[in-house]
Amino acid sequence: MKRLVINPATRLEGHAKIAIIMDDKGEVQDALFQTVEFKGFESFCIGRNAEELPVITSRICGVCPWAHHMASVKATDALFSAPPPPTAQKVRELAYDAFMVHDHTAVFYALAAPDLLLDPDTPRAQRNILELVKRIGRDTGAKVLALRKAAADILTITGGRATHPIFGCPGGITRGLSQEDISAIRDRSRQLVELAELTNKVFQDGVASKKEFIDLFNTDAFVNRSYYASLVGKDGRISFLDGDVRVVKPDGSTYEEFKPASYMDHFEEASLPWTYMKFPYLKNVGWKGLQEGEDSGLYRVGPLARFNVAKGFTTPRAQEKFELFRETLGSPAHQTLAYQWARVIEILYAAERITELVDDPELGGKEIRSQLGKIGEGVGVVEAPRGLLVHHYRADERGVVTFVNLIVPSTHNNSGICLSVKKAAKHLIRGTEIPEPVFNRVEMLYRAYDPCLACGTHSLPGAMPLKFELYDSAGRLLGSESRGL
Amino acid sequence: MKIGVYICHCGTNIAGVVDVAKVVEFAATLPNVAVARDYKYMCSEPGQNLIGEDIRHLGLDGVVVAACSPTMHEPTFQTALSRAGANPYMLQMASIREHVSWVTSDPVEATEKAKKLVEAAISRVSLQEPLEKRRIPVKQSVLVVGGGIAGIEAALKCADAGKKVYLVEKEPSIGGHMAMFDKTFPTLDCSQCILTPKMVEVVRNENIELLDYSEVREISVHVGDFKVSIVRKPRYVDSSKCTGCAVCSTKCPGKAPDEFNLGMSKRKAIYVPFPQAVPLKAVIDRESCLYFQKNICKVCVKFCSADAIDFEQKPEELELGVGAVILATGFKPFDARRVSEYGYGKLPNVITSLEFERMTSASGPTAGKIVLKDGREPESVAIVHCVGSRNVNYNVYCSKICCMQSLKHAHLLKEHLPGVAVYDFFIDMRAAGKGYEEFYKRVMGEGTIMVRGRPAYITDVPSKPEEKGKLVLVAEDTVLSTVMRYPVDMVVLSVGLEAGEDAKELAHTFTCSRTADGFFLERHPKLAPVSTPTAGVFIAGASQGPKDIPESVAQAGAAAAEALAMMGKGYFELEPYVARIDEDLCSGCGICLDLCAYNALERIPETGLTRVVEALCQGCGACVAACPSNALDLDGFKNNQIMAELEGILA
């Protein structure tokens, strides 16, 4: 049996590993997606002033700081009993939509695109955004980057800067928008729509319209029939910031719908000795390990989940794409690779939504803060690009934090990722050899989730290096294989 | 860096406990130490020479003396360094006597501690820098604020010494309260008679520029050179022309209460404050002048042969530069109305001591007659001490002059109205002063009835027939310890002294502080009684605290002497410990600006950054510790020097 030496250096980037456990018959018994990052925010946020948490927790992740910031701001709204006035809400939504474009485009062009658009024979070393830019032509590349910068600009106008905003505060925002700000945003919103259309076209032409890709999507090994959870707006449509949490069964029917504040009655986390990551599952269904189907509490979040939970978008062009998506993949769509497509469509929605908001008279309002009320407890839930994000705080009467609980999307999806990997591995691996295709496929799979483990791992979402380890049932290491290390 | 370390035995004072040899041996091993010696008495001539020799021959650039406390001999050794051509501030002392040998019983512990202090001194001195005492030239001119007896005295003294003097008085005439008094205790010589010559001398002395009817508007406190701006109020009479003949006054139809007589008589709209006024010039009071009020009359213009009247006069502003300031702004009499139970202002024949002074003055409203409001002469008069003084409700302090003032009044009463009954209510008789006690005896001899007790209240409601039409003082005679009722015709309230209304602004303008009771605060109650924390600003007279005339005069002399000594030397010498700012690091945050007690920090208008006004900096370092960008540091106590000492002491 081939025994691979583990180069100690590989541990340096071992922020994510995949361990595959074989049974005695050499059958894949389990596949475990392992992260080793640990920061301890839940602990060192205790003792801080609650209003500082939006500042501190945004640093959980430099890739999706706005998601954490906004979840935290919403949690502190509740903690200080200070519902934000309409103007503040609208500025928040506008900024958040800009963030969605900012993040989704990065993910698409930096990860999905290289996999999907570059010739298969492209050497891995060149499978990156810079290479992609070279391929689609420097001009187009520059254009994409320039257009995307419009999103960064909007984030800077509203939040002072694109990464780690100085923006929200309990009960509102700290700086309102001037007319100059608004017209500056209006100009850029047009560029964002252009970017969104362009991106959708790229995807449509390069992927959605290609049979081989759709077949790949539909490959049984890459389909996971799980529960899905996401926020839905009052109208049952996709909403990034507000609404209740809805969970749908693998058959698409609604399993439960609840107020974000009661998340504890519905989610529970298991933690396993070999990873710092936690494994959430639906409390009322129960933890059956990495199993799909209706009896297993395993659920997934993120773009695909949003598509499977909600009944579409409020903006026309995005809704069009949504319907095409369902037509092509069915509903609910269990094809893990479909995450990418959903993501691309959401870019369009966010851009469209900005063009609506920018003309809303209330946007430039002066009332941007509300009175603080009783201090106590607060749960803030938003749809991060990668899915449901929960911030939950408690504070004493001085507003000093006494308790913090965070569930990040990639944690929600942890089980999902493991399941996908396991299923793919079972399908692909025989014996102790790890055949070539495993890498590409498995990699594509977890890239679909775009696990942002910075909130976990420090790679542009998904581009993390992979390391396989094979264990026997007794947990003895049989072999290992590294990729991208 | 070459450092010399010198450990003193101080006889057995140090060597008796500290193992000096061990300390020397240890010191010699430390970095930068070129030589380490010990000697029986470092402060002795040969001891100092030892240091001098090493500086010259070994070229030491830093010296550590481990001996007594620096408070004791730092100057001695600094001089030793200078004599040998080294900078005196390259010295650091380790106090191994007061802080070690005298307070530690165990020789081992003592020696260890001594070592640490020596090591600290060595690591500190190696970061010290040569410093020079600051010399700031002093302008040869004085500003005296206040034209009362203290101000006049101080002005004359400085002028006689040949210095230019500016005497500022806010009233139309100098003279202050003393000019209002009739007699002065205990000698009873006439106040005017002794004051007038001095007042006249003020105008005669060409070194004095009298700025009457003027006030100090602002002053920029720069030690040695104060920039003062003064506003001269318009008299509406051209002083250069007015002869003081007062014809205008006699013809003028406008009337107003006479301030000089405390409103007990009327004066004209154009008037000369009082016969002996200096300058002897008329002044027009707009409020009562028909021309200013109704645009009619102009009688004065008609009758002024000198045609000095000038209705068009405007306030004029003067800018002065002076080297020293003497504040002699005097006091304000306690307002007797505040003691409502004494009925002043309600009961017609209850008057204040100052009103009584005017009454007895020949030039006063009653031409020297002591009379009741109805013109009768009083048969019985009560004098009450401590009105507004020694009382938690008003002023806790003793106004000091009231006892003698009251005794003087008792005497004057007997003198003017033989046979009048005088009751003198006192708490304690405070007659401490040359000839005072004797005067007290004399007054008692004259038959004044001394009642030891503070009247509870004064009423005109009779409780028995003989009290009809009388003022009744109800007081406990604490000697007989019985409450008694004393019916009298007139009551004189001996009011205490309070800080002037303008004391607060003045203190602010001249950046000197005040004590809780509002009087100016001296730099040291014993050793610097006429100085203030602001170098070059001195205080004299009742503005510093209640005092009588001789004291005021003496203090005025002292203040003058201080100012003269300073100007005579020609410069200030200030410790070299000043804050310095690195403008490349200053962000202009302004944290330091308002916390300096001496206004030594100011914002540079162009850049918005901070500047240190060296002459004002006293070297406390409050701003240095506060400066969040480490742009400020303190010569002699630099951050790195103190840190070095710390590291040395913990090494």
Added chain:
Amino acid sequence: MKPERTKPKLAIALGATCSGCDYSLLDLGAGLLDVTDQVEIVYWPTGIDSKLEDLQAVPDRGVDLILFDGAVVNEDNLEMARLCRKKAKMLAAFGSCGAYGGIPGLINSGSPKKILLEVYQGLPTRSDKAEALNFEGEDALPKMLGQAYSLDQVVDVDVYLPGCPPPLKLVAGLLTDVLAGKAIPKGTFYASNRAVCYECKRVKENKSIDAIHRYHEIQPDPTRCLLEQGIVCLGPATRGGCDAVCCTQNQPCRGCMGALPHSEDSGAEMMSALASIMELNNENKEADYTGIFDGLNDPLGTFYTFTLPKSILGRRKVDQS
């Protein structure tokens, strides 16, 4: 185009970080391409699929500039830091985490063991409270070092690029200097030597405050200095270079740019400054100032949000037990 002189080699490596520093580089927009044209990126896990071998393959001191993004909290971070030191001609502490410990440095406010327990047992959504405590033992997982360190506390650092994230113009400044082959003195900070106040547009009038307010409690006058309005702003004690962006957003500076030159501890600097001007108008015998700082619930979190590991005390007292 003809082969130009060999491009400078650039690498961006990661410790304990949110990777916001290097992710924000993408916001250079098209400008990013200009940079990438002129340098050879040998290693940048965030931006490109680079192999660690690529970095290891470079001869020692073979990379002209390595930006190290993140604090050092576990053995992985430590080994990465040491590898970077070995390979870099010039090693830059990139971002507040690398320079001062940053937000991950807040872990120094408690003991790591305690934190593990809290996060893995204490939380309500955890079903199996007993399990998962043998992390430290598990050699599959990198060992926690017991506290967070700034990069220069574990290896020698050449230049500093503070900020959370570092303002792009400062990053551009460093890259330009490197591309120009400019000699950069060791210990150079790519940030201002003056405090944030120097860049802050707010009007400064009188620095004496009677009460402390939290930034969310009042709506400050947008034109006047926040500190003068009683909001604890670390601007006066913090390096500029950020154009006072937080103050512009009506929020106080939290000090991400770190301590000024000659200063070791921006937190202490600010405490001293604040206490000096607090109740400045109430200085008299009677004033005992009890409770004047009751409003400041959390000095540690307020004055050391980004700089705890690099401060003078560095971390909470290590329990002798």
Added chain:
Amino acid sequence: MSERPNVRIVALLCRWCSYAGADLAGVSRMKYAANVLPIKVPCSARVDPQLVLKAFSEGADGVLLAGCHPGDCHYLKGNYKALRRFQLLKKFTSQMGIEDDRLRLEWISASEGSRYADVVNDMTTKVAKLGRLNWRREIAIEA
């Protein structure tokens, strides 16, 4: 003191009052614990909190700040600033796990030699009870 505690207490003494007070203790031959290591500063307001933190991190087990009594500051108002800084600093040091008795502010006038001796002895006893602080800013990492 019978058994000699090996704790070290740094005393930052203002030049005008407390240092003079310490001198007086010496002149009056009052015996007190040798654990105190005096450093002279111009005014209690000169003491930068960094100096105190530095003292702890450099190995001091206790730090004593001493200045003129309120109202008697040679520089008028320096000691008020010292007091306010002390109160804030204290809040921080206790958050950092430094026990209360290790950091102390006292008003000691030039005439209070005995008070200086008492304060030093009392503080030495209390700090000795707590033992050495031996502060570690960084847990050493093996190279």
